[in-house]
Amino acid sequence: MNRTAWLDDLGALLGPTGLLRPDQGLSANDREPFELDWRRRYRGQALAIARPDSVAQVQAVVRACAAHGVALIPQGGNTGLVGGSIPDTSGRQLLLNLTRLKQVRAVDPANLSLTADAGCTLAQVQQAAQDHGLLFPLSLASEGSCTIGGNLATNAGGTQVLRYGTARELCLGLEVVTASGTLWSSLSGLRKDNTGYDLRGLLIGSEGTLGVITAATLRLYPRPRGQATALAACNSLADAVALLSRARGLLDAGLTAFEAMGALPLDLVARHHPDISRCTDALRNQGHAPPWTVLIEHASPDSQDHADQRLQALLAGALEAGEISNASLAASDTQRKAIWQLRETIPLAERTEGLMVKHDIAVPTSAIPAFVEQAGQQLQARWPDSRVVCFGHLGDGNLHYNVQPPAGQSQGEALLAFEYQANQVVFDLVDRFGGTLSAEHGIGQLRCDELARRKPPEALAMMRSIKQALDPQGLFNPGRVLRPHDEP
């Protein structure tokens, strides 16, 4: 059967809106939201874009692909940062977009769980929990458009991992279409199940290379009765790590966020978004941001007063111990939101300032100060004009460690050369501290080569064996996570 006849059959199966076909006049504009990634780094060309509206249709698409040897690229909201859901440029890969599977299937408040289709946006899932007075704590900048299926496929992190864990830890069960087109379901909302291998955990974070997630059962939590948020100024990262230990000891699970921001990212926000920067005014010294500013959030199941009091106690102790030089506590929900807006505006301010070579690394929290010091020294020594924009989830040991190239190296070949070399400096140091080159963004296309170089060969061998075992034809998101020629 030729491609056109195969697509005709697939189109008959999916209905007129279920299959978008470039060979039938789909315009470049209409294709772009599916074929270009959010960071505009990867532009693919799909054989066609399948948009099934039922799980049975997903199974039918997978079976058709398996029968005809067509690779498929699962896609949710297309907000990933590593090109994991963009087809290659061959025009031979089928894009399988899941966004028409968008029902919240059930909420079970007594079991603190919720079951949703993979194509539900994260915001939709959050809202469904809130409608029952409950909390789904996964929270990301892209929550309005990313999907829960994509969050799970990439094991998304975000700002509350410290308290609630990553997407993997927030998921009780999955519904998955396997490479043979059968459906495996574990959606009953169990909190404990020791009947064999952790298939749920394995599929989560596999970036669509082992199966297509069509639904998930998620953990819900009670909503806190009070949330207190503060900014604190630290003279060093070592002080910030000491503050983190103090905060965990005093607040335990009440500590829901602990974000660190270097002086440069805050100065960029001040330059490009002065209104949003105002919440840092009290901490600035003659207009300069302190070396490190920490965003701390305390959630209390008791009350707003309790949340405020305990956070104040933390800050008072830290001031006395010299771990912070100053602090400013949000006095209202408006001020609280302003502090979060500051944190979330950093990537925008960065983008306005110019191109950055970005890293999403983690090392043990205890090693963070040494890592940042040594990485900064090495980059400065080699590229005196480069600048480091460093911020992120210090509570998880996870920093967005971004490097602005020196003048003249921010475009074309020069940029690619700089990027490669800067990556080697950063990742060599990450390796030395036992860290990871991707804490939360995943591998996708962007980090495939580095992963092949740097992941222990024993781990790569196990990953390849598992890929071969669960997707023997190699049709699920090929060339992502594992390189094509690394696959068995």
Add this chain to the structure above:
Amino acid sequence: MNRTAWLDDLGALLGPTGLLRPDQGLSANDREPFELDWRRRYRGQALAIARPDSVAQVQAVVRACAAHGVALIPQGGNTGLVGGSIPDTSGRQLLLNLTRLKQVRAVDPANLSLTADAGCTLAQVQQAAQDHGLLFPLSLASEGSCTIGGNLATNAGGTQVLRYGTARELCLGLEVVTASGTLWSSLSGLRKDNTGYDLRGLLIGSEGTLGVITAATLRLYPRPRGQATALAACNSLADAVALLSRARGLLDAGLTAFEAMGALPLDLVARHHPDISRCTDALRNQGHAPPWTVLIEHASPDSQDHADQRLQALLAGALEAGEISNASLAASDTQRKAIWQLRETIPLAERTEGLMVKHDIAVPTSAIPAFVEQAGQQLQARWPDSRVVCFGHLGDGNLHYNVQPPAGQSQGEALLAFEYQANQVVFDLVDRFGGTLSAEHGIGQLRCDELARRKPPEALAMMRSIKQALDPQGLFNPGRVLRPHDEP
């Protein structure tokens, strides 16, 4: 090479104390601690008992087994409940006991992590955390002799899963000897790492069928400043589930335990251990235990006063709402320990009372009342003389649902027939409620056949593919989890 020569070589490699050989006069008494399981249900006969004292020796043993096609059975403290670490009776399987690997390698307080050899006892790991003022929260009745390697291999649960998760959620990284004898290590203590498949999660709970865990890096937590513990009397399980929702809403992560105990298990404790039963006196009505008694624990990072006050507020609200009829709060640490001793004495009282057919099931918490009602009705209808001893981790939807056979059916063939039939009643209902036939004990030998019958075939197929991929010779704990003839 024949077996004797092979054992000679292995013995030379492991040294005089590293290999115990039945063919060289090892007595039945000396073998029993390794070859008989704790519940005295499985007695095996090993080719020999290897006791390596280094990771390199573990690798050498695995390589020798791979080269000679000898199956190996990993074993920790031999406290498992499903026969997972007992060799078969063929005398051809090598028992690989890990208890000589018993160093706590490192504690990193600033990273809240600890790295320990697989053979460390759970109590030893708890103590190492406590020595640094920190908490390793996994807690089991067998903690004095079970090993952390065994806890991870079986994804152990226990009494604090509600707050801290199972062993899998408490583990940041593993060191594992693979089927080819290579070493894969991920011990650097990262809290986030999205570089490929979740091998850590897959190995945890695989019961020694995919690799041999030799060390692990574990999550530590701050120790709470106050712990308040109460017993509360409920007239029904539905009331207990309502109380659970109230408790989670009011205490959130402060709720560290929520155990339910039926009237019969508490009456057995009263009969066989009257001293230990005294803490229930205030809740008894004319000597009878209430239909359900709930053990609630609240841990506070603030203070003992805060722990007490919030638990009192919970109980007052529940009394007013009619969810509980009475409650008794521990007024001292001694009383607190007495309450826990009550809970932990139930299995002993059961054992004294007579043989029980035991089940370790979970269903969604919201379905617990219907499950218990229907299971009780069906068992009573079929065996009017049988009795149900039901207690367990209600907060996780996990009950130990044990059935005492009617008179005349507690031995020999009659017992086996009763056990099989009672299992079918219980597991059919578990299936109807979307539950699991093993919430925390695992599969081992005991539940292999039921798993093959009841696990969805798609899941079994994926498990078999993974087993084949990671242990192609099938030498790691064969016939456990997956049946030999189910394996590829």
